[in-house]
Amino acid sequence: MSRTVIVTDSTSDIPAALIEQHGIVVVPLRVLFGNESYSDGTEITASQFYKRLVESPQLPTTSQPSPADFVAAYERIFEQHPGCYILSMHLSSALSGTYQAARLATDLMEGDHEERVQVWDSKSASYGFGMFVVHAAKLAAEGKSLEEIVASTEELRSKRALYFLVDTLEYLQKGGRIGKASAVVGTLLNIKPILSIDAEGVIYSVDKVRGRKKATARMIQLFQQDLSGVTKIKVAVGTTADPASVQDFLEQLSSVFTIEETLFSDIGAVVGTHVGPGTIAAYIWPA
Missing domain, CATH: 3.40.50.10170 (Rossmann fold)
Structure with missing residues (x-):
């Protein structure tokens, strides 16, 4: 064969x-900061990208x-x-x-x-x-x-079910996905958007929750709804920051599911351009 x-x-x-x-x-x-072009994942790592992203006054572009x-x-x-x-x-x-x-x-x-x-x-x-x-x-x-x-x-x-928890509205606003006024109000109220991807592959907003801990708890509720009747799962967690930042989420998750396998992934430049640092993405499927 x-x-x-x-x-x-x-x-x-x-x-x-x-x-x-x-x-x-x-x-x-490829990722472009002005006239500087980098091959995603080889000429610029995820950690290098997020450092540049925070320092850059404008969003980078991708090709x-x-x-x-x-x-x-x-x-x-x-x-x-x-x-x-x-x-x-x-x-x-x-x-x-x-x-x-x-x-x-x-x-x-x-x-x-x-x-x-x-x-x-x-x-x-x-x-x-x-x-x-x-x-x-x-x-x-x-x-x-x-x-x-x-x-x-x-x-x-x-x-498989998936949700993204966005830590800041700044990059959604810079990318034109939400208005500046909404971003300012949301930041003042400590709003954390929860995003997902629909069956056609389009990113959409699922919910908006005040505070990170409440937002991760809401993500887990959503996973329970999506995986009704499932007790044992495998989970992959993508981050745009230190993977240690997801430990609270995993502890909450393990209180309602038996986690058979956990994998960590760095969210790369293309998605990271729009969601920014501090984002958690969780992908869960039955074990």
Whole structure:
């Protein structure tokens, strides 16, 4: 049976050790601070990015890979693994043109290579889809077919719940997602927005709670509603700051669920540009 190679982009925020362990190919986006351009995750780390973000008077911008970048990545894989298939898994098409660039790349492939690449819209962001990439890579290593990998990953997507807790309204305001007046009032009232991503891959506001502790408690209530009847879970936590800042959340979570596995991920530059430092993202699915 032909091997399947898993490709993703840098917004999947997969820890480097897992990328190496599972042989995942990552095509990076770029982050721009004025005229300075950095390859996301390689030329600028998450910690370096957030330091620059806080110091910068304006939001940085990001640029997606070009179709040519994906063609180059795919062709390298076909050279290394003749006859393989490629599953290319990307940031929600509602949030970025990265998925579309990968789709366009397949039209530029020669021979039967176009038919050997499947591009998959995660309809999610950060490790919210990085977990799907890792899951797919594990199945590929077991020798599962491309069709089996996609079916299993879509089943996992249907079971997973996710919420982001934003610590400050400053970056949502800078990015134009909320008005300046709302940001000022919200900051004065210590409002913490809870965000999620809908079935079409669009970020939306779920609730707004005063104070961080109440906000994390509200997140856990939401997870209980989404995972009704589930007692044992796996959890991945993405942060834009010190991972130690999520310990209170995990302690609250463990009081209502049995946590079988915990993974930490750094929220990268693309999502971080809009949510800012101090954000917690939690991704939970049945164990």
